[in-house]
Amino acid sequence: xxxxxxxxxxxxxxxxxxxxxxxxxARAFTVGGIICCAGHALRVLWSAxxxxxxxxGMMASVTLILVAVLLTGFGKFDEIAKFAGAGTLVPITGFAxxxxxxxxxxxxxxxxxxxxxxxxxxAGPVIVYGVSAGAxxxxxxxVLTKLF
Amino acid sequence: MxxxxxxxxxxxxxxxxxxAGRDEAAGPLGGLFDVTDTEGNRFGEDxxxxxxxxxxxxxxDEALRRAGYRADEIDALFAGDLLDQCVGSNxxxxxxxxxxxxxxxxxxxxxxxxxxxALACEAGLGVCxxxxxxxxxxxxxxxxxxxxxxxxRTPTSQWTVTGAGAxxxxxxxxxxxxxxxxxxxxxxxxxxxGISDLSNMGAAMAPAAADTLLRYFGAGADPSDFDxxxxxxxxxxxxxxxxxxxxxxxxxxxxxxxxxGLMIYDGCSDKHAGGSGCGCSAAVMAADVLVxxxxxxxxxxxxxxxxxxxxxxxVNQGSTIPGIAHLVRIAGEEG
Numbered sequence: 001x002x003x004x005x006x007x008x009x010x011x012x013x014x015x016x017x018x019x020x021x022x023x024x025x026a027r028a029f030t031v032g033g034i035i036c037c038a039g040h041a042l043r044v045l046w047s048a049x050x051x052x053x054x055x056x057g058m059m060a061s062v063t064l065i066l067v068a069v070l071l072t073g074f075g076k077f078d079e080i081a082k083f084a085g086a087g088t089l090v091p092i093t094g095f096a097x098x099x100x101x102x103x104x105x106x107x108x109x110x111x112x113x114x115x116x117x118x119x120x121x122x123a124g125p126v127i128v129y130g131v132s133a134g135a136x137x138x139x140x141x142x143v144l145t146k147l148f
Numbered sequence: 149m150x151x152x153x154x155x156x157x158x159x160x161x162x163x164x165x166x167x168a169g170r171d172e173a174a175g176p177l178g179g180l181f182d183v184t185d186t187e188g189n190r191f192g193e194d195x196x197x198x199x200x201x202x203x204x205x206x207x208x209d210e211a212l213r214r215a216g217y218r219a220d221e222i223d224a225l226f227a228g229d230l231l232d233q234c235v236g237s238n239x240x241x242x243x244x245x246x247x248x249x250x251x252x253x254x255x256x257x258x259x260x261x262x263x264x265x266a267l268a269c270e271a272g273l274g275v276c277x278x279x280x281x282x283x284x285x286x287x288x289x290x291x292x293x294x295x296x297x298x299x300x301r302t303p304t305s306q307w308t309v310t311g312a313g314a315x316x317x318x319x320x321x322x323x324x325x326x327x328x329x330x331x332x333x334x335x336x337x338x339x340x341x342g343i344s345d346l347s348n349m350g351a352a353m354a355p356a357a358a359d360t361l362l363r364y365f366g367a368g369a370d371p372s373d374f375d376x377x378x379x380x381x382x383x384x385x386x387x388x389x390x391x392x393x394x395x396x397x398x399x400x401x402x403x404x405x406x407x408x409g410l411m412i413y414d415g416c417s418d419k420h421a422g423g424s425g426c427g428c429s430a431a432v433m434a435a436d437v438l439v440x441x442x443x444x445x446x447x448x449x450x451x452x453x454x455x456x457x458x459x460x461x462x463v464n465q466g467s468t469i470p471g472i473a474h475l476v477r478i479a480g481e482e483g
Contacts (some may be wrong), residue, residue, distance in 0.1 A: 005342035005468075012343060012351035016385060017303035017421075024300065072296045081298025082418075088298055101296035105289055108195045122297060 024085050031080070031087030039064055039091070061092050068096035073104065098123040151367050152334040152475070159269045161328040161478070162318040163215035164434035167191075167203040169284065169310025172423075172431065175413045180435040181311075182210050189285060189310050196285035197235060200312075203427075204229070204240035204281045207314035207434070211277070215316040216323075222246045222316075223273040226264045228257035229281045230308070230426060231290055236281050246277070255282075255353075255381045256336065258313060258430035259453020259474035263333040265317045266476070274319055281312035282425030291346075291460055305347040306383045306424035309412055313430025315438075324483035328441040328449075332477035336360045338457065340470040346463055350386025350421055353454040356471035357382060358393035360452060361401065364475055371401045375446045378437060379473070380429035380454040381409035383422035408432035429453055441480040449478040 042063050046056035068088075071077040077097050081088045088094055102122050106114035120127060166181045173184035183206045185191050191202040204227065212219060225244070228251030229236030241248050253260035261278030268276045287308035288295055321327060339356040357379055371377065382390055387407045394401050408429045409422035433451060440446040453476070458469040 005340075008341045008355065009343060012341075012348065012385075012389065013345075015388070016345075016348055016351065019300075019302050072298075075296060078296050078298045082300060084298075085300045094298065097296070097298045101294035101298075104296055105294035122293060 027083060028085045028087035028090075031084035032090060033087075035064070035087065035091045035093060064092050065096040068093035069100040072097045072100040077101075095123055095126060098126075149333070149335045152332045152364055152369075152477070154332050155266060155270050155330060157270055157319055158321070158481070159266050159330050160318055160321055160481075161330065161438060162217070162275075162316045162322060163211050164313065164315045164438045165207045165210035165214060166431040166434035167207045167210075167281075167312040168431050168435070171284075171307075171419075172309060172311055172412055177412055177432065177436055180439065181431065182435070183207070189283070196283055196289070197231065198239070200229060200231070200236040200281050200283040200286050201240035203283065203310075203312040204237060204279050204314070207281070207312040208241070208244070208277060208279050211314035211316050211434075215318070217275055217316060217318075219244050219246055222275050222277050224249060224265070224268050225277045225279065226251055226261040226268075227277075227279040228252055228261060228426060230254065230287050236283070236286065237279065240279070240281075253426070253453070253472065253474070254455035254457050255424055255426045255428065256453035256455030256472050256474050257426040258433060259380065259451060259476050260335075262315060262317070262330065262451075262453075262476045263335060263474055265315070266330045266333055269317050269319050276317045277314060278317065279312070279314040280426045280430040282308050282310070282427035284308045284310045284425075287425055301420055302347045304345070304350065304383075304385045304421050306349055306381065306409060306421050307413065307419040308425035309381075309409075309423040309428035309431065311412075311425070311427035311431030313427065313432075313434035315434065321483065326442050326444050326480045326482055328438050328478050329481045330476055331479050332475075334360065334364055334475040336473040336475065337363075338470045338472050340468050342468045344463060344466075344468045346458070346460070346469070348385060349381075349424060349456045349469070350383040351389055352456045352458075352469035353471035353473065354382055354386040354389035354393060357386070357390050357452055357454050357473040358397070360473040360475050361390075361394060362397055362399060364450075365399055371399065371404055374404055374448045374450050376406060376437065376448075377401050377404045377450045377452070378433075379405070379407045379409075379452045380426075381422070381424040382407045382454055383409045383424060385421045386454070411436070426453075426455070438478070441478060444480060447480045451476045451478060
């Protein structure tokens with residue numbers, strides 16, 4: 001990039017209206033916190049229903065996924081996310097929405113070439129790098145536990 | 149076309165028509181659009197892509213009806229949209245029987261189509277049509293995220309207009325009254341100033357608009373010759389940058405300048421920096437500006453179709469966003 005363009009890019013970036021970071025953080029904290037509390041409440045409820053600690057944790061996640069997918073299908077999730085930002089994106093609800101919204105979008109192209117092929121176009125990186133990080137962590141854990 | 153090309157023949161915009169979606173119909177120009185879908189932007193179709201084609205068809209049919217021409221009297225049709233392979237246009241006109249040339253000029257397509265249709269008339273064709281569309285739901289899929297994906301937009305991002313515009317250009321003048329005439333055209337140059345933020349198209353397009361304006365006014369005309377200098381979809385961000393760039397070159401267009409992207413939505417709506425997409429300038433020109441020329445409220449108009457010539461693939465590969473701005477001079481002529 002030549003010097004003129006660098007100056008222009010800096011000028012454009014400087015004058016661009018900035019996102020309201022503090023407001024976004026406050027909203028993300030509030031909504032994200034509410035979702036986490038809801039997750040914990042679900043866990044308590046599933047435990048009370050007689051599930052083991054592991055199973056109730058898993059069922060709490062599954063319930064959150066179900067709610068997020070239903071809200072996506074009814075066209076409400078994006079409206080909540082517009083307000084909440086990272087508050088809905090970071091918890092498992094964001095992942096569920098990324099998959100469900102892509103499925104809805106690709107529906108018109110068929111179940112194989114549409115939904116099947118495009119289901120993970122948005123959520124794919126989370127799976128790829130999440131699984132990769134898990135594998136690396138597992139390998140390191142294995143080596144360290146064998147050594148010491 | 150290094151210099152502005154003055155057309156030797158009298159080439160009229162015999163009629164224009166506009167189609168707009170729900171949010172656009174709820175905006176400040178809402179009452180001016182000829183056809184709107186205030187329900188859900190599907191225009192009676194089952195996919196968004198078909199809906200966009202339907203919009204182009206509706207705009208073309210309405211413009212032809214107003215101009216008093218049948219489809220088989222049109223010598224050539226120049227049409228474009230934002231989709232891969234220009235399918236919005238291809239499917240819209242597949243049954244029309246009109247000789248067809250598909251265009252891709254990103255958001256500048258309305259002006260590009262007008263220029264080419266005017267040149268085709270200048271070369272000897274009798275009647276040509278220029279038709280352009282964009283649809284929020286097809287463009288989001290093409291360029292961004294699924295519609296129901298939950299994310300936040302940055303304040304500089306723009307909103308693709310669900311809209312279409314059709315313009316019938318003719319050498320023959322039918323009827324009295326004032327008719328808009330295309331008197332001068334100039335193709336833009338591709339200008340890339342190193343912007344890589346897909347959410348700040350205004351900053352990518354503004355230098356191209358400034359380049360075209362400086363070339364045009366450098367060739368002799370003066371901003372005071374015009375009642376209106378209107379850009380396609382620079383939005384809030386791009387408009388401010390364009391005025392800065394022009395002022396830095398001692399060109400004062402501010403009192404006469406307007407931007408279709410800022411006209412189509414009201415400030416309090418959720419559209420951030422304003423409207424974009426090639427349906428934005430097409431619908432605003434057809435519904436508002438050309439109507440005012442016909443009514444005599446505007447006599448000389450300079451229309452700049454602005455476009456960001458990128459794809460998400462090239463931007464992900466690290467390329468910056470090139471911009472372009474094509475120029476069309478329109479004058480009202482009494483019958």
